[in-house]
Amino acid sequence: MATMGRAATLRGFRELVDELGGDGVALLRRFGIAPEAVDSDDAVATSESMGWALEVAATELHCPDFGLRLAERQDFSVLGPLAVALLNAPTVGTALACAQRYLHIHHAGISVELCADPEQQPGVISLNYRDMAEVSAFSQGIDHGAGFLHRFVRHGLGGAYGLRTVYLPHPPRAPAARYAEFFGADVRFDMPTTLLRFPAELLARPMLGSDPMLHTLAMDYLARNFSELDRTMTARVRLAIDRAFLESTADIATVAAMLHTGPRTLQRALSGEGTTFTAVLDTARRDATYRLLLDTDLPLSRITVLVGLREQSALTRVVRRWYGRTPQEIRSQGRAGAVAATHANRRAANAPAENSHTALARLIAPRV
Template sequence: MTILIRGLALLNVAEVVSSLGGDPDTLLRTHGVDPAAAGDYDTFLPYSSVAAVIGDAAQVLHCPDFGMRLARRQGIQMLGPIAVIIRNAETVAAAIEGVSQYLHHLAPSDSTALIREPDAAIFTYSTNVRRLTHREQMVEKGLGIAMDAFRLMLGESFVPLRVTLQHQRVSPMEAYREMFRCPVEFQREVNSVHLPPNSLNQPIRGRDSAALALAEHYLVRVRPDLAVPDHVREMTQRLLAVNQADLVTVARAMSVHPRVLQRRLAESGMSFEEILDDVRREMAWDLSATGMQVSQIATMLGYSETSSYTRACRRWYGETPRQLRARRHTAPPTPGPAPSQGQTG
């Protein structure tokens, strides 16, 4: 199945490419994108093509922070009707929850969440397209858009407590300082922005409750493009970050009974256990490239014992976790994990 994203994801890409001396039309057409579709809300494009345009621009134009530059140029305007939710929600917390609820209308495979802790409110962002090239550019663009939203709601002087990214640093540190104005940590468990807890209750000034109601009325009528297995996969990947990716918890997060969820997955020819195993397999592939300790990887995959991860790794890749880590940590970047034995893709 081709994963899609609205053309708004490439809003203003032509202006940024041109400002760097590039040819936007050639760049877009090289990756199968009609220049007229870039920035069009009503057009859906392959997610991989959008990521390829942004990643290729970063490489060809020698601009490793291209994703963040594009985010500054786009702002929350690229969120379409979801931007109305941000501008008109009652509080910052309500705005974040609204984005999490409706983001799939813009990008079915992207997700955000709000995790409340005593000393911080953690906004997380993930893009769950499998085997995505240039994922880091899409993530940095996504968190850049989030920063524009937070500064709109909390004031231009807002500074997060810290920002974490799952990938290695790809841009000069100065680019991260300019975007986030706070400590940025790499190769962490999640992509996140940490806010002071009291910021969640901050009211949004100048909100229009009528505009909010109209936006919500429109968005609830839009049929989500995300199939049940893809939704389960996205939720499982998100909950693994907090070690809660079991059937009951995932079903609760999706507001369905576990048996109902099992039945819907069966109708699609899949099971929760198969999806969880596949999510773990791909996470193991990505985490092994970071050089992280095997015991840490096992914990992040939700295994209570390292031996369980060792057995799974042998089944997936025909090698031990340490062998996989050695191979991945020294190998050049690749689009995604090789199929496990017996897989076809």
């Protein structure tokens, strides 16, 4: 099963490789990652390909702290829409809770979780960073992820935040002093997992420069579009299909190109999530058809084209399969229901309002 992540995870990779004397474009292509994909918020790549790109860059360029260097130079826009929610959260605790819930939309194989301090020191809490990549040799990816997370917390608080200790699950790849310099704290290697230990009181501290309105809007967007934690690739494909209905043809080749990946890779990722491209397309087509029938006056011939069907008779067949009714019946019944709802709202608006005692009595009165 291919675990997918946003190719933006490697934003800045090309430039860093070039600065170190390598060829960033060629190195990305060697692992099947389109160079332009890293500049997109939608493009995806396999976790394994990104992990190997980091490892090989570090080895071939004789740069053992490559993962830390990449984390050091990236801005938080690599997280796409998630960055807006995180950076505008009211407190550090809220931001980390948001990351715990939605980091999967950036990379399906990575998660963070607040947990008790393994050293049981009072007033200290731990942030556990987990990389589910099955190839345990991806230490550069772990360094990059832990380093990026550390920079985010430091940015949110406007500077040093009292980080006590960092646990890393691999031997030091660069001199230990380099890790201590980067994190500004003691770093322990060959630990069971990746942890950042810091004072628990920081969770209540406000995020620097946050905007509550932007946070609310971003959280609403995430909740509407990325509610199923185990269907990350499915959600991305669904969004791409919805966009393709408006811009082009929603076939697998088009959608894969929109996500900067190949059709076979896309199918493998969807299969790992228990679905297929055909199933996602059918659901998207069903929902789009229903909206167009109820919310527009477009003729059925035009709706047929918009949802990617060739003949109006095909539209009639699939609508019968989905809803047990014809397209025209759905449109007519939907409008009749809307008219009835309008009349009911008008009657309610003209009725005398109940006082609070009357309303309470009605609610608690025994029903016969």
